[in-house]
Amino acid sequence: MSDEQIDHETGVGTTGHEWDGIKELNNPLPRWWLWTFYACIVWGIGYTIAYPAWPMISGATSGVLGFATRTEVAQDIAAHEAENADLVAALNAADLTDLPPTDDLHRYAVARGGAVFRAQCSQCHGQGAAGTTGFPNLLDNDWLWGGDQEAIAYSIRHGIRNDTDWDARYSQMPAYGEIFDDGEIAAVVEYVTSLGNTDFDASLAQAGEGLFMDNCAACHGNDAGGNRDLGAPNLADAIWLYGGDRAALTETVTNARFGVMPAWGQRLSEEDVRAVAVYVHALGGGE
Known part of the structure; x- marks a missing residue:
């Protein structure tokens, strides 16, 4: 392909590039665009001199105006x-x-x-x-x-x-999985469930009540109403931090909870x- 050629329709030279028979005209850029471009270069240089701009190894150029957004915020x-x-x-x-x-x-x-x-x-x-x-x-x-x-x-x-x-x-509930067997845990859970639920196994809850009184009432109270001095929650108000269904209560009794x-x-x-x-x-x- 030859170098610059003259386009016969416009009389303007081409760049020598051609795609599918279409030649690219070598029109000069508009002067207004060139002057705007040069002005932006001058403005950019002035900005980098006046304000923080160029990253260095341990900081950045501070600029002759000493401007810093951190200073303004402070x-x-x-x-x-x-x-x-x-x-x-x-x-x-x-x-x-x-x-x-x-x-x-x-x-x-x-x-x-x-x-x-x-x-x-x-x-x-x-x-x-x-x-x-x-x-x-x-x-x-x-x-x-x-x-x-x-x-x-x-x-x-x-x-x-x-x-x-x-x-x-600070409060710490024992992990009763290390103290009770599975049947005793189930009984205590059933008793706690009975405090705020009408659907429970009465005989199992009765067995759990004795275990509760012997092991849990010291913190939670005989009425299971809790003790704020010890951080022991009220177990009779149907408000539960980790859930009040049997599965959640079993997990709580077995392994205890320790939120931070x-x-x-x-x-x-x-x-x-x-x-x-x-x-x-x-x-x-x-x-």
Whole structure:
């Protein structure tokens, strides 16, 4: 194929490229496009000089203007904290159980606590705080260690059964699979089932009652109503963290449960901990 040729129809030279008889004209680029292109090159060079741009081994060029988005964010956060300093101080000093819902401090705590909850707590307890299997529902009044604002704040601050905070809430149920045989486990499960269910084996439940009184009542109470000082749940209210059917109860009695909650006081500020407690309480659960 020859080099540049003249197209007879347009009088414009071709590039020498041809596809199925169609030749590519060697038209020059429009001047407006060229000047726009050159302007973009000049602008790009100026931008990389003025602002952080080129990656280096351990960082990037800082730019002659010294601009950094992190600095702007830090300034915005500092300004926000300064504006709310009085509310934060008041929240840290407040008796959480005595914050009227109409009070500005309560409204601030709910707004702040809601933001923290959605960012840090919703992964386990759900966006609406209704929980799921193994993660407590925070909307009801079933609280293992107390449901007023101060008790909730303590649980958030120190966590549950973790090994990073010496003040964490702690309870330990024995794995009765190492103590009872299968028949005894079935009897205890049937007795617990009978506490909130009309469909049960009465003779098996009666046998399980004696085992329950001898082994379980010390923590759960003779009426199975639980003990908050020990973190022992109420077994008679039909509210179950891991499920209340016979299979789930058998698993619980046999192997026990050991849910862990982080000590959020090691990750969140005290005002955030207290704000989340107020927010959770305001959802309608608690006491």
